[in-house]
Amino acid sequence: MKKQFTGLVILLASVGFAHQPFWNPGSPSLEQAYRILEPTVSKVVTSQVNAGQLGFYVLELAAGFVLDLGLFVGAACPPAFQPRMWLVGPGLEGNERPPFAIPGGMGAKVFAGGWRDYRGHGLVARQGPELRERLRGGTYYVVVEAGNAAGYYMLSLAGAEVPGGTPEGRAALARFNRCG
Template identity: 55%
Template sequence: MTTLRAWRGAILAASLLFAGAGAHQPLFNPGSGTLESAFRVPQPTMSKVITVQGRAGGRDWYALSTGAGFRLDVAVFVSSACDAAYRPRLWLVGPGVPARAEQPDFVPDGWGAVSVSGPYSAYSGHGVVGWRGPTLTRTLGAGTHYLVVEHGARGGWSFISLAGAEVPGGTPEGRAALGRFARCGA
């Protein structure tokens, strides 16, 4: 079983490494557990896949600086090696986001938060075998907005996938992290 997972990881990394112009830009988030340490998403209009090793009980923040009319289309993916206990929750947080009746404790005063709910579904495509969370789509105004991935009681490898223009790019660290996505734990 471990050998199969290693092969899946190698296939995923190779697929995204050599996919050319049709691939999301792979990036690695080494951890961004607070608003102040938010991972700054470069060029959010370009498609991205940002891999992170989520910590049990933790969350990761992603900052998106956008122009007016930016169309956000994002989902969280979890490795097929992870059991059903690891299903992170995705939030859009920031000024101008509608406030909920009961705001999560991590949302600053005066900001709103929306999340997507629904089950994760089996996913296989683009070299990825895993579980896909519900998609969060919104048209945003100009400014900085934040995505927050709440990891829940379990940790594991996941990534967010941002839709956008398909332009080659990414980083070596991002491609290496995709290889680790095929496992759930450390």
């Protein structure tokens, strides 16, 4: 048991050094969006949603910034938990209408599907939609749509590897892997 615990601590520590881990306790609306600071720095934000809920994130991006995001869910979460990820901002056009109001002058694009098993960086997960978009700059929102199931998810933001994060973010990694 001690050996397994030591291995888990090492794996979780490696995740903390690979990306800055943060915990989002809930961001159910555009007005209450979780602010992702320093989008040029690699980080993971873990959160939980119930069936039918949304999680909102806001980023301020420079013109020409390439936003590189991935969405993961805990492998222990129900197989039906396959959230969709929306990108909302200026100059975006999509082929679906989002299940939330978008600010004037902005468009929305959905990223869905692609779910596959993932093991790495101390995670036992399923990796889903990914987006890599060069953006014109300004305020952008990322919205995670739970769908018909509940669970833990993680947004992974690519960027420079800089130590940091929060104790709450590191603690959330174990809950993510257990989906509870």
